[in-house]
Amino acid sequence: MSLVQRVTSIEGTDREPPRLPEEWRSPSLTPARGGPGNYGSVSAFPSSQRFSQLHGKGSSRSLRRVISYDALPRSQQPSQATHPTGGVIPYKVPNGKRIVQVIFTVISCWLASGIVFGFAALKPVLISEGVYRELCTPEELIAGVEVCYEQDLRLNLFFAIASTTCNVSALPVGTILDRYGPRVCAIIGSIALAIGSVLMAYAFAVPRFDGYIVGNIFLAVGGTFLFVPSYSIANAFPKYSGTIVATVTGAFDASAAVFLFYRLAYESSNGSFTPEKFFFGYLIVPVVILLAQFTLMTPDGYKTIPQLEAKLEKVEDSTNDVHDSDEELSDTEVRQLRARRREHRESKLADLESVVGDAEFREAREQKEEERHATSGVWGALHGRPAHVQMLTPWFILITVITVLQILVPQLTLYTHRHRLRMNFFIASIRTQYEYMLGSDSAARTINSFFDYALPIGGVAATPLIGVLLDNLSTADMLTVLVCLTTAVGILGSLPFYWAAYANIVLFVLLRPLYYSAMSNFATTIFGFATFGKIYGTIICLSGLVNLFQPAIDALTYEALDGNPIPVNLVLAALGFIFGVILVVYVRLRGRIVRKKQAREDAQVERMNMIPESIAESDFEE
Numbered sequence: 210m211s212l213v214q215r216v217t218s219i220e221g222t223d224r225e226p227p228r229l230p231e232e233w234r235s236p237s238l239t240p241a242r243g244g245p246g247n248y249g250s251v252s253a254f255p256s257s258q259r260f261s262q263l264h265g266k267g268s269s270r271s272l273r274r275v276i277s278y279d280a281l282p283r284s285q286q287p288s289q290a291t292h293p294t295g296g297v298i299p300y301k302v303p304n305g306k307r308i309v310q311v312i313f314t315v316i317s318c319w320l321a322s323g324i325v326f327g328f329a330a331l332k333p334v335l336i337s338e339g340v341y342r343e344l345c346t347p348e349e350l351i352a353g354v355e356v357c358y359e360q361d362l363r364l365n366l367f368f369a370i371a372s373t374t375c376n377v378s379a380l381p382v383g384t385i386l387d388r389y390g391p392r393v394c395a396i397i398g399s400i401a402l403a404i405g406s407v408l409m410a411y412a413f414a415v416p417r418f419d420g421y422i423v424g425n426i427f428l429a430v431g432g433t434f435l436f437v438p439s440y441s442i443a444n445a446f447p448k449y450s451g452t453i454v455a456t457v458t459g460a461f462d463a464s465a466a467v468f469l470f471y472r473l474a475y476e477s478s479n480g481s482f483t484p485e486k487f488f489f490g491y492l493i494v495p496v497v498i499l500l501a502q503f504t505l506m507t508p509d510g511y512k513t514i515p516q517l518e519a520k521l522e523k524v525e526d527s528t529n530d531v532h533d534s535d536e537e538l539s540d541t542e543v544r545q546l547r548a549r550r551r552e553h554r555e556s557k558l559a560d561l562e563s564v565v566g567d568a569e570f571r572e573a574r575e576q577k578e579e580e581r582h583a584t585s586g587v588w589g590a591l592h593g594r595p596a597h598v599q600m601l602t603p604w605f606i607l608i609t610v611i612t613v614l615q616i617l618v619p620q621l622t623l624y625t626h627r628h629r630l631r632m633n634f635f636i637a638s639i640r641t642q643y644e645y646m647l648g649s650d651s652a653a654r655t656i657n658s659f660f661d662y663a664l665p666i667g668g669v670a671a672t673p674l675i676g677v678l679l680d681n682l683s684t685a686d687m688l689t690v691l692v693c694l695t696t697a698v699g700i701l702g703s704l705p706f707y708w709a710a711y712a713n714i715v716l717f718v719l720l721r722p723l724y725y726s727a728m729s730n731f732a733t734t735i736f737g738f739a740t741f742g743k744i745y746g747t748i749i750c751l752s753g754l755v756n757l758f759q760p761a762i763d764a765l766t767y768e769a770l771d772g773n774p775i776p777v778n779l780v781l782a783a784l785g786f787i788f789g790v791i792l793v794v795y796v797r798l799r800g801r802i803v804r805k806k807q808a809r810e811d812a813q814v815e816r817m818n819m820i821p822e823s824i825a826e827s828d829f830e831e
Contacts, residue, residue: 220275220450220514222578223737224589224807274738275513276440295390296512298520299445300560307445310506311453314442317501318460320467320494321402322436325371325429327468330661334468334475335364338413338484340421355650367422369756374429376753380746382437387742391438392508395498398434401427402495410488424488435498436461444511448566455672462668462722469661517565524558527551585734586683586800589807592737596744599736604799607792609748612728613755614785615695647705660714667718674719675726684734685796687727692789694720699782 299307335341336356341364345357356364386394405427412420439457443450474482502508512520523529530550535543565571582588591599599605647653678687698720701713729745736744 221733221738222582223272223274223739224592225272275515276733276738276741295509296444296516297507297509298517298561299447299511299564302445302507302511306505311442311445313501313505314439315456315460317494317498318436318439318457319463321398321464321498322432322439322461323375323464324432324467325368325375325425327465327661327664328368328371329657329664330465330469330472332364333657334472334484335367335421336360337475337480340364367425370422371425371429373753373756374426375433376749376756378430378433379437379749382433383742383746385434386438390509391441392502392506394434394438395502395506398431399495399499399502400431401434402431402498403492405429405431406488406491406495410485413483413485413488431495432464438510441510444513447514447517447564448570450514451676455676458722458726459669459672462672463665465668466662466665469665472661514565517561518571521558521561521565524554524561527554529554581680584681584683586685587796587803588684588734589737590735590799590803592739594740596736596740599740599744600747603795604735605744607788607795608728608731609751611785611788611792612748613752614781614788615724647707647710652707656710656714659711660718663714663718667715668722671719671722675723678723679726679730683800684731685793685800687730688789688793688796691720691724691727692786692793694723695789696782696786699786703779 341360342357344359344363345354346359349357382394385397405424408420408424408427412418412424436457440454442457443453446453471482471487475484475487530547535546538546562568566574591602591604647656678690682690694716698713698716701709701716728748732741732745732748
């Protein structure tokens with residue numbers, strides 16, 4: 210699963226650290242009244258600048274921003290995170306049409322966004338169809354093995370490259386989304402899905418045409434192009450954006466079941482429903498999605514909550530009812546004109562509140578968000594800093610190392626003689642793992658079948674639990690839960706018992722979406738929304754690139770360790786545990802420092818705001 214495909218919110222707030230005026234920090238200025246606690250002589254400022262320099266410049270505030278995936282923002286233009294543009298005001302589109310748009314987006318995600326992660330269900334079909342069977346040695350063919358070593362390696366490479374593509378492609382997808390909007394992304398995604406389907410179909414129909422890997426790459430790219438913009442549909446109903454985001458995310462998890470349903474149809478038809486028929490028939494999905502972009506969906510999406518709140522603030526201002534041109538009219542005309550303006554303004558206010566919520570609703574939402582910030586214990590730790598500075602901190606280095614270890618390296622749970630990479634390669638090789646551990650092909654088939662169902666169901670079922678945990682646990686506690694769960698999965702994955710196998714799968718399918726969501730939440734909590742694209746994009750890109758080393762590690766384990774992955778898995782699982790503990794300890798210790806620093810900054814702002822205007826005036830006049 211791609212890391213980018215698990216965000217917890219499409220908008221939120223960044224802490225804006227207090228900044229004193231540059232003039233106040235100048236060493237040439239001396240305190241006005243000799244005290245070390247003063248910030249400098251305000252009498253040095255010109256009279257026209259005096260009060261504006263004193264108030265507002267040193268404020269510490271929270272800035273509402275939308276999430277931006279653009280990893281390469283242009284310096285000449287403001288980021289979409291800080292200055293969102295475009296979009297339609299939701300109330301200008303009929304309620305029914307918006308509901309249909311949300312339903313269509315969810316169904317599209319279910320059918321197309323993450324189908325490549327249903328590889329565990331598709332793999333038996335690929336084996337049955339003899340895909341890459343030509344790589345087997347004569348000895349293996351004579352022995353009649355179901356899947357030979359080189360064939361298994363190539364099949365898992367088929368999935369590894371698709372998984373890497375999902376991670377790396379998130380960078381250009383995010384940039385295109387921020388710059389050109391959701392319609393362009395959906396068009397590109399539909400075309401990529403169609404190309405992938407055709408390549409996969411012809412690969413099965415034409416024996417000498419090896420289009421499997423390239424076709425799967427296009428399916429992965431198309432899924433990412435369709436999924437990432439899908440979160441923006443939550444802006445169609447801002448009051449329910451959290452529920453819509455969770456539903457879209459659940460649809461992505463459920464998309465792994467597409468290949469499961471096909472495998473069931475393949476088996477029930479005794480193989481007559483061939484893969485080429487399936488993939489040619491699957492073309493209807495990108496075609497319908499493409500047509501919907503020009504008939505159902507809005508081209509630029511909907512305005513974000515920060516944009517709507519800015520409009521709301523404007524229409525709430527009753528001074529807009531008064532114009533300078535009113536002086537040219539009689540009193541009666543002025544009253545009538547201002548009454549019409551007021552009615553128009555109040556009508557717009559009612560329309561905006563119908564989608565954003567009234568003042569009480571917005572206040573409750575802000576209060577809840579503030580409570581989450583306080584609960585995290587480290588919110589705003591690096592907000593307001595440039596991305597390159599954030600990347601040099603232990604916060605970034607540790608979370609990147611842990612993510613690479615969790616997602617991309619062999620670990621204790623993967624105990625097959627054809628050892629795989631973590632999480633994504635648990636998906637790729639679960640059946641052969643349990644054949645090795647349990648020594649039974651029938652038991653492995655049963656466990657594989659259970660996993661095929663548990664993977665999409667677990668992702669959907671875990672969504673409410675994820676929300677509860679992220680809302681009520683501090684960042685350090687959330688990381689502690691993750692370390693405990695990954696360690697438990699590692700232990701269960703090394704035990705050759707049926708109960709351990711089932712327990713391992715249950716924990717795995719719950720841990721997978723929880724880990725991705727927690728990492729997304731960690732990025733916005735620590736680094737902020739303004740640099741999310743660069744920070745998160747770098748993490749997922751590195752994870753994807755390291756993923757490409759899997760075949761080499763696979764071969765090394767098979768040859769150097771005689772097919773026994775447990776020694777390597779133990780070492781790497783231990784590394785994950787060690788770095789996880791280090792990160793937890795670091796977050797707990799730094800959390801205290803962050804809270805003390807922010808408390809000092811807030812106290813400083815309070816002292817500055819308490820300076821009476823009369824004192825400021827007298828300082829300037831001295």
